[in-house]
Amino acid sequence: MPRPVLEPGQLGLRDLPEVLSIGGDSGLRQELAAEPDLTYLFWECTAKCNLRCTHCGSSCEPQSPFRELSTDEFFGIVNTIAEDFDFRRVTVAITGGEPLLRPDLFEVIARLNQMGAAGVGIVTNGTLVTRERARKLREAGLMVASVSVDGEELLHDSVRGEGTLRKTLAGIEAAHAEGLLCEVITCVRPANVWKLDEVERVIRGSGVAQWRLVTIGRMGRASEGDEFWLKPPEVRELFDFIERRRREVARTGEAFDLRFSCGGFVGVRREREVRPQCGQCFAGLGIASILCDGQVSACPSMPRDWAQGNALETRFSELWRTRFEKFRDFEWRRSGICERCDWFHLCLGGGLHERLAQPDGFCWLERQGEL
Ligand SMILES: C[S@@+](CC[C@H](N)C(=O)[O-])C[C@H]1O[C@@H](n2cnc3c(N)ncnc32)[C@H](O)[C@@H]1O
Ligand code: SF4
Ligand code: SF4
Numbered sequence: 331m332p333r334p335v336l337e338p339g340q341l342g343l344r345d346l347p348e349v350l351s352i353g354g355d356s357g358l359r360q361e362l363a364a365e366p367d368l369t370y371l372f373w374e375c376t377a378k379c380n381l382r383c384t385h386c387g388s389s390c391e392p393q394s395p396f397r398e399l400s401t402d403e404f405f406g407i408v409n410t411i412a413e414d415f416d417f418r419r420v421t422v423a424i425t426g427g428e429p430l431l432r433p434d435l436f437e438v439i440a441r442l443n444q445m446g447a448a449g450v451g452i453v454t455n456g457t458l459v460t461r462e463r464a465r466k467l468r469e470a471g472l473m474v475a476s477v478s479v480d481g482e483e484l485l486h487d488s489v490r491g492e493g494t495l496r497k498t499l500a501g502i503e504a505a506h507a508e509g510l511l512c513e514v515i516t517c518v519r520p521a522n523v524w525k526l527d528e529v530e531r532v533i534r535g536s537g538v539a540q541w542r543l544v545t546i547g548r549m550g551r552a553s554e555g556d557e558f559w560l561k562p563p564e565v566r567e568l569f570d571f572i573e574r575r576r577r578e579v580a581r582t583g584e585a586f587d588l589r590f591s592c593g594g595f596v597g598v599r600r601e602r603e604v605r606p607q608c609g610q611c612f613a614g615l616g617i618a619s620i621l622c623d624g625q626v627s628a629c630p631s632m633p634r635d636w637a638q639g640n641a642l643e644t645r646f647s648e649l650w651r652t653r654f655e656k657f658r659d660f661e662w663r664r665s666g667i668c669e670r671c672d673w674f675h676l677c678l679g680g681g682l683h684e685r686l687a688q689p690d691g692f693c694w695l696e697r698q699g700e701l
Contacts, residue, residue, distance in 0.1 A: 355608040356676050362615035363658040368415050368650065369448070370612070372619035373404070374630045375435070376427035381455055383480075383490045385517055385558050387549035387631060390427050396623040399642075401434040405441065407620060407641040412445050414647035421449045421473075425630055427622065430458035439470035449473040453515070457494055459501030464508035474511045476542070477502055481522045482532050488521075495532075502536045513540035515591070519557070523564045526571045534586065542591035543572060547631060548687045562699025569596065569698070573603040593681025595673060596694040611681035614657025618650060626650070628657045631683040657682065667691030667701070 376398055379390035399407075411417065422442050429435055429452045442450045452467075456477040459467075467475065479498060480486045486495040505512050514533045516522070522529060526543075533541050545568070546558035560568065572590050579586050590596070590604035593611035601608055614628035621627060625637035626649045638653035656662070663679025668691050671677070679685060684692035695701040 355610045356678050359610055359612065359615055359678055360660075362612065363660070366614070366650065366654070366658065367616050368411075368618060369419050369421065370617040371411070371420050371422050372617070372630045373422060373424050374426060374619065374621045375399075375404075375424050375429050375432050375438070377622050378431050379426060379428045379455075380431060380458065381428070381490050381494060383455075383551075385489065385519065385546050385552040387547055387552055388427065389550035394427070394622065396621075398622045399620075399624050401438065403624065403642060404438065404620070407624065407646055408442070408445070410641075411646050414645070418446045419448055421451070422447050423451045423453065423476075425453040428458065429454055430463065436463075436466040436470045439467065439472055443471035451476060453478070454501075455490065455494070456498035456501035456505075459504050461504045461507060464501075464505045464510055467505070468508050468510050472510060474513060475505055476513050476515050477505075477538075478517070479514045479529070479533060479536075480517050480519075481525065482528045485522050485525070486532075489517075499532075499536050502538060506537055512536075512538050513542060514538050515542045515544060517546050517558075518543050518560065518568050519546055520560060520564055521557075523560060523567050523571075526568070530575070530588070539586050541586070541588040543568065543588065544591045547684055549631065549633070549683075560697070562697060565694070565697045566699070569600055569604055572605075573600070576603065592684070594684060594692065594694050595677035595680060597698065597700070598676075600698075609681075610678070611683075613682040614654045618646075618654075620646075626653075628654065629683050632686055633683075636686060663691075665691070667693050667696060671701075 377388060377390055377394040377396055378392060380392065382391060439450050450472060451474045452472060453476045477498060480489045483495045487493065502512050516529055530541070545560060546552050552558045569590070572588060575588055589606065590609065593609050595601065596604060596609065617629060619627045619630045620641060621630065621637060624640045624642040625634070626639060626641050626646060627637040639649045641649065660678045663685060664674060666689065668674055668679045680692055693701060
């Protein structure tokens with residue numbers, strides 16, 4: 331039986347801890363909207379990729395359509411960030427495209443660490459990680475490599491190209507052999523949602539102990555059609571799987587963590603079961619992104635026309651201070667599906683990039699078939 335999503339009037343005393351905790355998170359978002367605090371910086375270091383995944387939200391190809399930042403241009407921007415913000419509190423996540431295609435990746439990570447960043451991570455398809463590159467990443471001070479695995483061999487390869495799972499697993503093995511911490515990100519779709527136990531076996535077989543599950547947004551090559559879009563029973567299956575496995579892992583004390591990693595409110599009783607903290611979206615409140623051509627946005631998954639200017643032309647802190655109003659205003663999100671929602675005070679209209687990709691609203695309650 332699907333778990334019912336509650337109406338606010340159906341809440342009982344046993345829901346109080348969840349309500350308080352979710353309320354705390356939405357309160358924090360409102361505080362940050364008034365007083366933003368940069369603690370997380372994405373850098374889309376390239377739009378080039380050695381793969382051409384069917385679902386790629388950035389439509390990446392071997393060639394980039396952009397004039398991409400040089401090392402000096404990137405550090406010209408980062409130096410201003412270190413001057414204008416407390417850089418020791420800023421974690422940098424380098425994504426793409428495929429970060430390993432940048433020959434300066436090791437130098438960039440090392441310099442960001444020398445500048446005192448709170449931590450530096452990369453998101454990678456893992457296929458280009460050799461022992462030597464893994465050693466250089468470790469020596470540069472990489473905190474974590476988030477590696478994409480989308481299924482067991484047949485499914486992963488059908489999404490990412492023949493032979494890619496084998497290469498990705500070899501990349502993880504090389505990273506582990508060099509002492510690098512890896513986690514896995516899986517994009518859940520109708521083709522793998524009923525096979526998540528098989529995906530888990532692949533991941534655990536690789537020795538990875540952290541697994542983040544996300545769903546696919548209607549962006550880039552995934553804009554059209556329903557191949558990537560979970561229907562309500564599939565969304566419920568995803569949440570049920572994560573809940574069940576999180577409970578089992580907690581009971582048995584296994585050294586393994588899995589969690590739902592998309593933004594947006596998933597319902598009071600679900601919220602604390604599918605992840606450790608509430609999944610509120612902090613894009614533009616504590617998170618900013620530098621895109622591969624120097625454009626500045628709240629999150630790299632947002633449509634590019636939401637970028638707010640180029641940090642090669644305008645100081646990053648000025649863009650952050652003066653051009654991010656729309657990311658810090660929740661009222662415009664009280665429209666479409668959210669207009670009359672009783673949960674708005676807790677949810678504030680869900681995650682920003684999903685909301686922008688679906689202007690009438692993107693709602694996890696609706697996607698579970700309960701609204
Ligand atoms: C854009 S990729 C860049 C890093 C690297 N090339 C990789 O694939 O891991 C970052 C993450 O976004 C995921 N992703 C790609 N397209 C997506 C989409 N349409 N919706 C949600 N996630 C997506 C990828 O699977 C990957 O885990
Ligand atoms: S999802 Fe990652 S690996 Fe796949 S095409 Fe996009 S950038 Fe490349
Ligand atoms: S309708 Fe909007 S405000 Fe209500 S729960 Fe869904 S996303 Fe959140």
